[in-house]
Amino acid sequence: MSPEQLKVLQRLSQLFEQGTAGPSQIRELSSLLSAINQNQSDLFANTPLAHARSSNDTL
Numbered sequence: 001m002s003p004e005q006l007k008v009l010q011r012l013s014q015l016f017e018q019g020t021a022g023p024s025q026i027r028e029l030s031s032l033l034s035a036i037n038q039n040q041s042d043l044f045a046n047t048p049l050a051h052a053r054s055s056n057d058t059l
Contacts, residue, residue, distance in 0.1 A: 001036050005035065008028070009029075012025055
């Protein structure tokens, strides 16, 4: 998550906690979370992950 995304998330969090978030903030949060998740997916897609069940040695 970028510093800018964190700032937006903190601002939206405050609005939700105060009960003042409306439909536009819900859409903004949805879009932000989607972007964050996509960034995480891209990061993990480029990282080789080891898993015991993926090894032929354990079959």
